[in-house]
Amino acid sequence: MNDIVIGEDGVERQSLRDYTENAYLNYSMYVIMDRALPHIGDGLKPVQRRIVYAMSELGLKAGSKYKKSARTVGDVIGKFHPHGDSACYEAMVLMAQSFSYRYPLVDGQGNWGSPDDPKSFAAMRYTESKLTKYAEVLLSELGQGTVDWQPNFDGTMDEPCTLPSRLPNVLLNGTTGIAVGMATDIPQHNLREVANACIHMLDNPKADTEELLQYIPGPDFPTDAEIITPKADLQKMYHSGRGSVKMRAVYTREDGDIVITALPHQASGAKVLEQIADQMQKKKLPMVSDLRDESDHENPTRLVITPKSNRVDVNQLMSHLFATTDLEKSYRVNLNMIGIDGLPQVKSLDMIIKEWLEYRITTVRRRLQHRLDKVLARLHILDGLLVAFLNIDEVIEIIRHEDEPKQELIKRFGLSDKQAEAILELKLRHLAKLEEMKIKGEQDELSKERDQLEKTLGSERRLKTLVKKEITADAETYGDDRRSPIVSRDEAQALSEIDLMGADPVTVVMSEKGWIRAAKGHDVDGTGLQYKSGDKFLIQANAKTNQQAIFLDTGGRAYSVNIHGLPGARGYGEPVTGSINLASGQKISTMVIGQPKDQYLMASEAGYGFITQYEDMVSKNKAGKALLNKPDDKAIHSPVKVSDVEQDWVVAVSNEGRLLTFPVADLPVMAKGKGNKIINLGTSGDEVLIGISLMKEGDMLIVNAGKRHVKMKFSDLEHYQGERGRRGNKLPRGFQNVSSIEVIRKDD
Structure with a gap:
């Protein structure tokens, strides 16, 4: 890249190409690193991290009172995130929606949207919020020297670079984002399953994705709909970090009705009903007679479909609806995130668990070291106080008569500056006899804690055992059962136009000159129908309107005609050549329906x-197909x-x-x-x-x-x-x- 040139007038000059290339590169890196992709450590994007941190600074813990969301958003954009308030509030709403997040971080009061319309939430001046209990997983160790801090956008205060997450939130809540040249789509997972996988990895550091899949069979969305992606595809997805997941609605039968009780993740019940109603209106769903939404607070999802009769094949109907509506949805999976090395990468499942455990072990080590430093500092102070109590009269004498008592104390008793300062700050009431016993008791407790901390920090095995115990405890506190069952289902098939037709009985009649028609019912005598002058009855066959008729010409070719498209028996019918391209010099010799x-x-x-077989006679082309050679x-x-x-x-x-x-x-x-x-x-x-x-x-x-x-x-x-x-x-x-x-x- 060319250097910037400063002209005689003092103005910096740079080629437009160099400037735009540099500006776009800076923008790209900003979007990737500071906006769109989550960090593997806490699984949060910067805006989400800043919202959670700002709420904790406002004292909005799970046990506190709710505060207006506008207050939180104001703090976030004023102190940490200088962007639009609406974008910030939308990010906050997403973390509060139980149908969007598997383990919500924000506890909302008011209208926070609905599964039918996630964007229908009330304005931030109306809603109130605080953090959920689960948010403690991200925040409880924040003030314990566990993470690095950085200046905020204007340098007036510090904010955490990441949060000290006690669980791999990047997998638990997942995320989606579009950066420049890359995107991320991480699905949600079950807390207990992920915790078990982490524990297995701690016990077996060389475990691969194949082993971890015994604990994490697949994603776990905040819906009871079924995951129908084949097991092999899920395994491939976790190995490569890319793939897709397919979900299907759950339905039951009640008094002849079909009742849908669970929809795929982010599927709208209102939209599903609209899609089905549209097919009914266009007469593409004749086997459905009624459609209604009976969802309420007790049954959040209850969509009722009433078949036309009990002869309707429900499995075939639902297969068609799965293929043509949002009752079945696919989700792209792209496990792209910023690793502990600060670089974005698409990671396999074993890489994610391994890196997060590395992050967690480092966090715990920093927490223990921070506590050990505090314990050692306190023990140092207590040693100085104990010297003072053992020589109380002399200490008092020095303080009363010396111009610089601090230096004298240091000189006389070999104290440090901090110890001397602590002695000078003692209140008179702390000079009681009992205080000496309290100091010795505190010394004993802190000495035990110091020994324990030093043992843990000095042993990798003890450190891993501690991490394992904490993960297990959090899994018991916050874990729940899997919501999205993983099942094997046949692929959904949309019904063809012929399948959607009613199966009404008809009699197909053909004349010698090739005129065809379909008379209603099977009790029709073709010889009694009227024919054009010079024409007469040739052949008839019983059929149903959803079938096809096969016509064979004198040359051995077979042609197919949809029976539902044939004219009725009131007229003379229509020439069969209007529906097929008959081979030159040939004429129709017979008809078959089966x-x-x-x-x-x-x-x-x-x-x-x-x-x-009859199906081998069927031809998709108007020109027919060669059937019998002769x-x-x-x-x-x-x-x-x-x-x-x-x-x-x-x-x-x-x-x-x-x-x-x-x-x-x-x-x-x-x-x-x-x-x-x-x-x-x-x-x-x-x-x-x-x-x-x-x-x-x-x-x-x-x-x-x-x-x-x-x-x-x-x-x-x-x-x-x-x-x-x-x-x-x-x-x-x-x-x-x-x-x-x-x-x-x-x-x-």
Whole structure:
């Protein structure tokens, strides 16, 4: 960086580049070190530390009376934090909100906001405050030489650089902040769990994050909502210091209603209701009929959702709401803080615990040394007083007659300056005989304390034991049970537009020229409907409005159409080509409607086929998908539903009167393709698979050959049983020119 140049006129000059670079760097460091990031020692940002310290200086301890918040804010910005009063007050409010802080530091009286609207707190001239009992964890050792002090902004008084926290507040209350080029997002944790982890680290200095996770399974927010982040993700987060945590609301069932009893951290019940109501208004939540907020003082969170009927799948509905509303929220985790070396760093869990314990041990050592210094100073004074009592007459004589009694006392009895000063300041009533006994008693007590302090300071093991005892005692005093249970849950899935539709029964009817419509109900006779001139009924199928219809063209492609979008039966319907892009030169040959896991037998006149699932027929593209491969001159057969893979038999008949039957299990299950050979057709090229169906015990097969037909029971087909792909046996005379077959199920 270039030096500042002083011109002849005495004016300092510097290039704009150097000046702005220097100014921005200074600003960045200020924001990082003195505003946005917490210190690992006490877990507080400067403004929070100054608020807590100012309140303690005002005497606002947990046992004192409340004082106006404006008084506190005035002291903070006037003595320590020369910034806006509103920003200072907001920081103070946050420390008072039990739904924001796991262990609040400020005890507020008045309106301090609500979970629905944390910013709805009253002005500082109306609210009153004092410190909570937990704040003693940060303040109780402040005047005992435990921390360093620094001048305030105008140098008129001192303020603590950090507070001597007896517990790792940086993990207990967490914090969020945005600095320049970095941010911090530290979640809250349970006091007892963190204390146990600290004790384990004291006993096992080489413990790693993996061991500490036995004591700290995850964050613990000030809400009863569930943490659903997988255990592996939580472990990864604590190892790296970065990650995310996902929370989900808790609900119960009451008389058919869904009652939400706990919301994720910082989720607003009013906003959740607004999000659900918005979906209802847009008709995207037809399975919900009513919504209300029954929250009160006894039940801070009680949101009631009433399903439309008891047939609604509550788990599916809640999964949709978790995916689309604030009933499930994710929180970024970035364990970035200022370490004991004064530098910002993203730390793993073991680094945080280890560094904080180092800070705590140093604090305790300084506290003990401070007390030892005081004890030694007092013992020194007592030694001088005892000399005075043993030579009281001579001391009085010196004081009465000497011009400089202090120097004479020092010379005569070998006293120090402080001892001589203490003797001179003695009051006459302290010259009683009993005082000598009191001095000796105090000497004995202080000597014992001195020995104990020196032992502790001289032994690292004793020091750690003391720290451990104090952490245990504080955990018993301030600790509580975990509030946010960590559970394993399935990932939330938003319902699709089709899933959200009502499942009303309809009959889909298609004409020969490809016009489709959906008539209400399942008792519809498609042949009785009106058709355009030159058009007539082709096929119909029962369905529900939340299903899809599959159309197969003559080339073996499959197309999907949402049934809820089809026109009613009052008119002629609409061309199926309006919903799909039919392949050139092809036309629709048949229609299938079923459930995703239903299986169907697919076959072509070429004598090949396979089994496929209904969900494999569904296409997301208007251009459809290739399903059945076949020669161009061979037609496809309508898919036949497989009712029982173990019992169904394939019945295949050629136009030349050859019949073959074999178990349907002999055919492969495929998503698409040509399939395997069903029946071996002749070499002439004129023979085709004219009919194919499925039957089992109790069914009846009808074979049609022109005007003739023959009925055959399942037991009659024993003569035609064979391996898949064989030639099959000839049907009786008169049935050498088969036109079609039909199976009548015993269940029909």
